[in-house]
Amino acid sequence: MTASDAIREGDVLREVVRTPDAVDLFQFSAAIWLTHRIHYDSPYTTEVENHPAMPVQGPLQAVYLAQLVRRDLERRRPSCLVQVRRYRFRHTAPAYVDQTLRCQGTVTEVDGDRVTCEVWAEVDGRQTTVGQVEVVLRENGSGTAG
Incomplete structure (x- = not known):
């Protein structure tokens, strides 16, 4: 079975909606050692950095x-593990704490078990991040993606 059995070019990915709060921003900054205060110190962000x-x-x-790509493709192919092979992103506008991010995408290429998707995040219809994710689908043999 190949990716093309259930996934086709032009398929729209199931939207993922996220509304990151102050705790999410703090925890992510801590996890990746991102120490810039604008991501966890609100008074500093607004009063000093404007x-x-x-x-x-x-x-x-x-x-x-x-995650949008992985979850959508695992839903379509529950017997597969979806492994991110390559990704590129460009941030085009800021998104702020407590704003709702709508993550969307489309399948742009299917080549055997490799799938490429164009993806983007929006706040109020304005793109904040655009990118491309290439994944490889691997049959895991258990019937679920795990």
Whole structure:
């Protein structure tokens, strides 16, 4: 069975919605050793850096987009493990704490067990991050993606 058995170019991925709060931003900063105060110190962010609120880390948005691809393709092919092979992201506008990010994408290429998707995150219809995720589907033999 190949990826093309259940996944086709042009398929729209099932949207993922995330609303990162201050705890999410703090925990992500701690996890990746991102020490810039704008991601966890609201008074500093607004009073010193003059942002309207704490910005959502670009890498956190990239994680949400990679999860979008993985979850959608695992839903379509429950017998497969979805392994991210390559990804690229570009941040085009800020997203701020407590704003709702709508993560979306489409399948742009299917080549055997390799699937490539164009992905993006939006806040109120404005793109904040765009990218591409390439994955490899591997049959895991257990009937579920695990």
